Amino acid sequence: MRDIISNFPVEKFKDIQTPFYYYNTDLLKETLAVINNETSKYDNYHVHYAVKANANPTILSIIKDAGLGADCVSGGEVETALKAGFPPEKIVFAGVGKSDWEIILSLEAGISCFNVESIPELENINRIAKEMNKYASVALRINPNVDAHTHSYITTGLSENKFGIDISLIDKVLDKFTELNNVKLIGLHFHFGSQITDMDSFRSLAIRINEIQEIFYRRMIIVENINVGGGLGVDYQNPDKNAIPTFREYFETFRKHLALRPIQHLHFELGRSVVCQCGSLISRVLYVKEGVDKKFVILDAGMTDLIRPALYQAYHKIENLSATNTEKEDYDVVGPICESSDCFGKAIELPITERGDIFAIRSAGAYGEIMASQYNCRKLPKPYFSDTI
Numbered sequence: 001m002r003d004i005i006s007n008f009p010v011e012k013f014k015d016i017q018t019p020f021y022y023y024n025t026d027l028l029k030e031t032l033a034v035i036n037n038e039t040s041k042y043d044n045y046h047v048h049y050a051v052k053a054n055a056n057p058t059i060l061s062i063i064k065d066a067g068l069g070a071d072c073v074s075g076g077e078v079e080t081a082l083k084a085g086f087p088p089e090k091i092v093f094a095g096v097g098k099s100d101w102e103i104i105l106s107l108e109a110g111i112s113c114f115n116v117e118s119i120p121e122l123e124n125i126n127r128i129a130k131e132m133n134k135y136a137s138v139a140l141r142i143n144p145n146v147d148a149h150t151h152s153y154i155t156t157g158l159s160e161n162k163f164g165i166d167i168s169l170i171d172k173v174l175d176k177f178t179e180l181n182n183v184k185l186i187g188l189h190f191h192f193g194s195q196i197t198d199m200d201s202f203r204s205l206a207i208r209i210n211e212i213q214e215i216f217y218r219r220m221i222i223v224e225n226i227n228v229g230g231g232l233g234v235d236y237q238n239p240d241k242n243a244i245p246t247f248r249e250y251f252e253t254f255r256k257h258l259a260l261r262p263i264q265h266l267h268f269e270l271g272r273s274v275v276c277q278c279g280s281l282i283s284r285v286l287y288v289k290e291g292v293d294k295k296f297v298i299l300d301a302g303m304t305d306l307i308r309p310a311l312y313q314a315y316h317k318i319e320n321l322s323a324t325n326t327e328k329e330d331y332d333v334v335g336p337i338c339e340s341s342d343c344f345g346k347a348i349e350l351p352i353t354e355r356g357d358i359f360a361i362r363s364a365g366a367y368g369e370i371m372a373s374q375y376n377c378r379k380l381p382k383p384y385f386s387d388t389i
């Protein structure tokens with residue numbers, strides 16, 4: 001893989017207020033080109049970008065221009081996707097708790113599908129659609145009960161989980177459809193976790209979907225759309241070597257193991273794998289502090305700018321972009337927030353570091369900027385883009 005993201009324009013960074021997000025738009029475009037190239041091999045594959053990973057308008061506009069659809073999990077995301085120019089017929093709306101206003105605005109916009117997660121939700125969408133004299137297309141989010149072998153906070157596909165409908169309840173749900181006249185079943189939806197790098201997990205999902213489809217066939221139902229959700233992981237350890245995730249293996253896994261009927265379309269909702277590697281959080285070293293047994297690098301970026309390490313114990317590669325020293329030392333790299341979880345990494349080997357050095361926290365394009373908060377009355381980090389900086 002070409003080393004296209006390690007070329008940080010550090011000289012330009014020197015004049016910019018840190019911390020900030022830096023996005024390599026060439027890498028994003030190249031990633032999208034790989035996705036399009038892979039899916040163009042199949043005429044019934046469709047990719048919706050999961051807006052929650054990064055809703056930056058510039059990023060969304062590049063993704064929209066590449067022709068992807070949008071997967072939204074709130075009314076705000078539906079509005080954001082529409083504003084970014086995604087056509088409503090390429091927008092799907094998932095989420096366990098959809099409010100009435102979110103359902104109304106989605107029906108008004110004419111989005112393609114609601115991914116429904118419970119019977120009361122189905123009834124509510126039907127009621128609202130009826131009042132608006134409209135029909136809502138829905139996909140049932142089925143809990144595949146497949147373990148994604150990922151962090152428990154980002155596993156969503158096990159039975160005792162707030163997400164999805166358990167397959168044992170399917171008769172009840174299908175009976176509902178016969179009572180409700182303003183909802184139309186057009187698909188089955190699955191999403192079982194995130195940061196999944198083992199293709200065997202996706203193979204298990206595909207095989208499980210085949211079994212679930214059989215349950216529907218027995219009831220004479222063939223839905224038009226199968227949506228396998230997102231979850232493809234990225235290489236946080238080697239963001240340069242593996243800048244573009246393993247899309248070919250991913251799509252091939254479904255082609256090999258998922259039994260689609262000729263009329264069926266296959267939908268994907270990729271978030272992290274699209275945007276993660278193109279973004280870095282750039283920060284300055286405020287102080288290098290000597291502890292009793294260790295040294296701390298105190299950055300001006302903290303968990304308010306990138307919460308993943310504090311929230312999920314997530315690993316991000318940390319680099320000193322401006323070090324001139326080749327000698328190395330171990331540091332705990334921490335932020336300035338008044339929380340002890342505000343730590344980006346412990347015992348990280350780095351070139352000898354000084355106040356004023358510029359750091360990159362890599363693979364921060366997904367669930368980074370969008371999760372930033374103003375805790376401690378901090379300013380939100382601004383975004384900068386490689387093509388305009």
Ligand SMILES: *Cc1c(COP(=O)(O)O)cnc(C)c1O
Binds near residue numbers: 052194269272
């Ligand atoms: C979060 C989410 C996604 C995207 O997950 P990634 O791991 O970022 O690919 C897709 N679909 C649904 C329903 C989600 O909630």
